[in-house]
Amino acid sequence: MKKLYFDHNATTPVLPRVFKAMRPYLTTEFGNPGCGHEWGLAARRAVDKARLQVAGLLGCDPLNIIFTSGATESNNMTLFGTLPYFSRAHMVTSVIEHPAVLKPVGVLEKRGIGVSYVNVGESGLVDPDSVKDLCVPETRLISLMLANNETGVVQFVAEVAAFARTRGILVHTDAAQAVGKIPVNVEALGVDYLTVAGHKLYAPKGVGALYVRDGAPLTPLVHGGGQERGLRSGTENVPYIVGLGEACALAAEDLEAEEERQRKLGETLLAGLKSLGVDFRVHGKDAPKLPNTLSVGFGGLFAGDILSGLVGCDVAVSGGAACQAGKTSISHVLESMRVPREYAHGTIRFSWGRLTTGEDVTELLKRLGMVLSDLRERG
Numbered sequence: 001m002k003k004l005y006f007d008h009n010a011t012t013p014v015l016p017r018v019f020k021a022m023r024p025y026l027t028t029e030f031g032n033p034g035c036g037h038e039w040g041l042a043a044r045r046a047v048d049k050a051r052l053q054v055a056g057l058l059g060c061d062p063l064n065i066i067f068t069s070g071a072t073e074s075n076n077m078t079l080f081g082t083l084p085y086f087s088r089a090h091m092v093t094s095v096i097e098h099p100a101v102l103k104p105v106g107v108l109e110k111r112g113i114g115v116s117y118v119n120v121g122e123s124g125l126v127d128p129d130s131v132k133d134l135c136v137p138e139t140r141l142i143s144l145m146l147a148n149n150e151t152g153v154v155q156f157v158a159e160v161a162a163f164a165r166t167r168g169i170l171v172h173t174d175a176a177q178a179v180g181k182i183p184v185n186v187e188a189l190g191v192d193y194l195t196v197a198g199h200k201l202y203a204p205k206g207v208g209a210l211y212v213r214d215g216a217p218l219t220p221l222v223h224g225g226g227q228e229r230g231l232r233s234g235t236e237n238v239p240y241i242v243g244l245g246e247a248c249a250l251a252a253e254d255l256e257a258e259e260e261r262q263r264k265l266g267e268t269l270l271a272g273l274k275s276l277g278v279d280f281r282v283h284g285k286d287a288p289k290l291p292n293t294l295s296v297g298f299g300g301l302f303a304g305d306i307l308s309g310l311v312g313c314d315v316a317v318s319g320g321a322a323c324q325a326g327k328t329s330i331s332h333v334l335e336s337m338r339v340p341r342e343y344a345h346g347t348i349r350f351s352w353g354r355l356t357t358g359e360d361v362t363e364l365l366k367r368l369g370m371v372l373s374d375l376r377e378r379g
Helices: 016-026 038-058 071-085 099-110 128-134 157-167 238-275 303-312 332-336 358-378
Strands: 065-068 090-094 114-118 139-143 170-174 193-197 208-212 280-282 293-298 347-351
Touching: 016 238, 038 065, 038 193, 038 238, 065 071, 071 099, 071 139, 071 170, 071 193, 071 208, 090 099, 099 114, 114 128, 128 157, 139 157, 157 170, 238 293, 238 358, 303 347, 303 358
Parallel strands: 090 114, 090 139, 139 170, 170 193
Antiparallel strands: 065 208, 193 208, 280 293, 293 347
16 A cells, blocks of 8 residues: 655655755765865855755745754844844734744744734634734834644735835745745845745755845844854855755746645645535635645544544544644644634645655545544444
């Protein structure tokens, strides 16, 4: 039985092309990019090339890219490196952000930073006017994710950023789930900071990036040798940075075509779900969404039972957010969207990727149908 991986929003595989690019820097090209000899210069060139590749995907100057260990670090760098810069500060964020934003925001709030949380509608969308209404003269930063990791709903970040510019408010977007799946251009978005996670777009876990607009304030959290323009000290993780660069280059080559292919896979999946004759609800169905994500609440069932059945059929999916795995409570995202409990408790997130085929979707539907049928028979 072929294993079916439908959990790409949790993590993606490292593609062969990406690993091939990384391999020399794990073996023969092992130099420290801070050294002036042959080995060090080769490593420096590799880091510079990767910075150019990431910048190419995002539409910015390479000097605006800071390499990090991943989205969590990039988010923390922005929040802790920006707000303390001001003597009096208030920020606005949404209730559906990833914990990598909500947790540090909570810490800042305890330290005296004013925080306002904007709610979402049943569609999972943040109303830009609601963000505007929460801004006060002391507001220094708005942090709003570009695409939600659970539902795939894409937010109107550009509209929020356009308003923020008129008020001199900085804008950060956690784009970890969006980069490499949909066009993400920092100029079009108008943001000051943007978060990238390598393992969401076929690079390894443990590498990411932060876009920082020219002139945007950012104080370093890690002090040392002054790497990454002094904003993120520590010897660069050359192999992983190379992997991130290659993954971005790959995404840039066929982004629109791959986006359309994956969107069609989603249409096939949704049509197949309807043919199963089960009661289900698509979360965020009326909102703009990522092409690779379908969050479905199965009425009267429990996600844990569905997951167990699918695991037994060699299928990988997530129940709600992967980062919340092991918790039986309804996710904060579904709670915020006011999803009825009979559907929230049975929510499964399907997310697919570059290696997913139409045959995989067909087989997924077959195995899911058997699992759901068995659960209904058992009552």
